[in-house]
Amino acid sequence: MRKRVAAVVMLFVMAVSSLAGCSKKTVSYRDNLDAYVKTMDYHDGFTILQLTDIHWSGASNVGSDDFGCRRYLKKVIREAEAHTGGIDLIEVTGDTFMLSNSAAVESFIEFMDGIGIPYAMIWGNHDRQSTYNPNWISRRFMEAPNCLYTEVENDDVHERSNYVINLIGPEGTAAWQITHLDSGASYRKNAFEFNLTYDYIRDDQLAWMSAEHDAVGKDVPVVCYYHIAQADYDNAWDAINSGAEGYKSGFFRTETFAASKYARSMGPVFLANNVKASFVGHAHADDWTVTTPDGIIYGLGVKSGYELYYGDIKAGYEGAGFEVTQDFKLSGASLVTLKDTSGGLKLEHLYLNERDEGDFVMWVEY
Numbered sequence: 001m002r003k004r005v006a007a008v009v010m011l012f013v014m015a016v017s018s019l020a021g022c023s024k025k026t027v028s029y030r031d032n033l034d035a036y037v038k039t040m041d042y043h044d045g046f047t048i049l050q051l052t053d054i055h056w057s058g059a060s061n062v063g064s065d066d067f068g069c070r071r072y073l074k075k076v077i078r079e080a081e082a083h084t085g086g087i088d089l090i091e092v093t094g095d096t097f098m099l100s101n102s103a104a105v106e107s108f109i110e111f112m113d114g115i116g117i118p119y120a121m122i123w124g125n126h127d128r129q130s131t132y133n134p135n136w137i138s139r140r141f142m143e144a145p146n147c148l149y150t151e152v153e154n155d156d157v158h159e160r161s162n163y164v165i166n167l168i169g170p171e172g173t174a175a176w177q178i179t180h181l182d183s184g185a186s187y188r189k190n191a192f193e194f195n196l197t198y199d200y201i202r203d204d205q206l207a208w209m210s211a212e213h214d215a216v217g218k219d220v221p222v223v224c225y226y227h228i229a230q231a232d233y234d235n236a237w238d239a240i241n242s243g244a245e246g247y248k249s250g251f252f253r254t255e256t257f258a259a260s261k262y263a264r265s266m267g268p269v270f271l272a273n274n275v276k277a278s279f280v281g282h283a284h285a286d287d288w289t290v291t292t293p294d295g296i297i298y299g300l301g302v303k304s305g306y307e308l309y310y311g312d313i314k315a316g317y318e319g320a321g322f323e324v325t326q327d328f329k330l331s332g333a334s335l336v337t338l339k340d341t342s343g344g345l346k347l348e349h350l351y352l353n354e355r356d357e358g359d360f361v362m363w364v365e366y
Contacts, residue, residue, distance in 0.1 A: 027155040029208045033215050036208070038148045040089065040118065042167035042175040044341075047084045049077065049117075050225070050334040052093040052281030053124070055307035056108045057100045069305050070111055076304060076333050076352050077115055079361060083350070084335070087117050089148075089165070089178075093281045093301055094124025094227030098308070102132045109144045120178070121149040123161045124227035124281065125185040125198060134160065158202040159184050164212050167338075174216035175341045176223065179209055183228035183280075187260060198228050198282075200260040206269045213273040221343035223336065224270070224278035229257040231265045232298050233280075236290040246293030250321030250366055251349060252330055253288035254311045257300070270296050276343045277336070285311030285330060287349055289366055299366075301334040302349050321366070328360055329353045 029036070056069055081087050090112075097104060112119055121141050128134045138160060141149040150163045159182035169175035184199025213222060234257055240247050266278065277297035289299035303310050311330030332350040339345055347366040352359060 025154055025156045027152055029152070029155050029157050029204075030211060032152060032155070033211060035152045036150065036163045036212060038120075038150060038163065038165045039168050040148075040165055042169045042338075042341075044339060046167060046176070046338040047080075047086065047088045048091055048178070048223070048336040048338070049080050049087045049089070050091045050093055050279055050281075050301040050336070051076070051304040052227075052301040052334075053095045053284055053303045053308075054092070054305050055098045055126070056096055057098060057104050057307070069307065072305050072352075072354060073111070074115070075354070075359065076350065077117070079352060080333060080335055080350060083363060084337070090115075090117050090119035091178075091225050091279075092119055092121050093225050093279065094122050094183075095126045095281060096121070096124070097130055098126035100130040100132075102136070105132065105137055105140060109140065109147070113144065113146050116146065118146050118148055120165060120180060120225075121147060121161065122180050122225055122227055123159070123182055123185075125183075128185060156204060157208045158182070158205050159199075162205055162208060166216060169341065174220050176338055177213060177216055177220050179212065179222055179224045179275075181205055181209065181224060181226040183226045183230070187262065189262070197262065198258060198260040200228070200263040201226065201230055201266070206266075210269065210273055218274060220274065221341070222270075222273055222275040223338075223345070224266075224275055226278070226280055228263070228282045229259045229280045229298075229300070230263040231259060232267055232278075232292070232296075233257045233288075233290070233300075234259060234263075235265060236292055236298060237288075240290070247290055249288065249290040249319075251287045251289050251300075251364075252311060252313060252317065252320055253286045254313075254330070255283055255285040257283050257286065257288075267292065267294065267296065274343065276345060277347070279334060279336070284309055287330060287334070289347065297345075297347065297366075299334065299347060302332040302351065303330060304333055306331060320364075322364055326360075328362070 161182040165178040187199040317324040
C-alpha cells in the first residue's frame, strides 16, 4: 500500500512539474537569436570540465564542505584545476537534482558560487521531477552570479535549456561555439501509448542550433552538450560490433546508453554545422566515447559522485583503450581542452575515488 501511495505521489509531482512550465509558444527564435547567446573570452587551451548526474539533494548534501557530495565535488574540481593550471568553464550536464526541493537548489548554487568558476547548466530527465516549479529553477540559475544559463520564455524551441556560449577571440569574433540542447525528460507519442520512454531532441531544436551557428559563421567549430544520448551512440556501438572500420572508441560501457526509442541521429546536422564533439550524461555506468568515420566525437561524461548508482570497474577490463590494473568506481569528471580555432581538442577522463588509505586519482587521455 505504501509503495502504491508513493508511486501516485511521484506521478503527481512529475505531472505538476511538467505542466507548470507549459504555456503557449509565442516567441519566434528566428527573431531573437541574440537572446539565446552568452559570451566568454577565448584563448587556445580553453578548458571545459564536465560534471554530470550529480543527483544533489537535501538528504545527501547537507552540512559543511567536508561532508558528502560537497566534499567530493570540491576534490574533483580542485584536482582538475591542478591538472590543467585552471578551469575556464564547468558544464553541468543534467540530473543535477532528483526528487529535490528549493533548499537543495539554493545550496548547490551557493556551492558553485563558492567555487568561483563560470558554469553552465543543462536539464536532464530528473531535474524537473521535484517540488519546485520549472520556471523557478530556471530563474534561479539565470540570477546566479557565476552561472551562464539562459532561456527564452515561451519560445518556439522544444524544452528549455537550449542556448549557446560564443567564445570570442582577440579579433572580436567567435572562435568556438558551445551549444546546449535540452533532451527532455519522459515522453509518450500519444495518449494510447501506455509506457513512457525517454525524450529526444526535436527538429525545431536542430533548426535553432543551425541558425545560431549561421550567425557566427559556418567555419566556427562547435562542441555540444546535452543529457540523453541520441541514436548516434547506439549506431556506433552496433557498427563497431559488426566489424565496421573507421571507428575509434575507448573508456567504459557497462550498461545501455538509455536513449529514447524515438532518438534520432545527430550526425547530418552536426556535419553541416562543424560540430567536432558532443558530450552527454544519463547512463551512470558508462563513459564510453567513440569517434565516427566522419571525425565527430560522441562521448559520455564520467558520473560525478556516488549518488543513486555508478559503475564498478574491475581489473582486467578489456576495451577501455588502456590497461586496467585495479578495481575502481566509475566516478569523476570529463575534461575537454580546446587546442586552437581550427577545431582541435583534447579529451581526458578523471577517475577519482575517495578511499580511507588515500584517494584514488587517475587521468586517462582519449
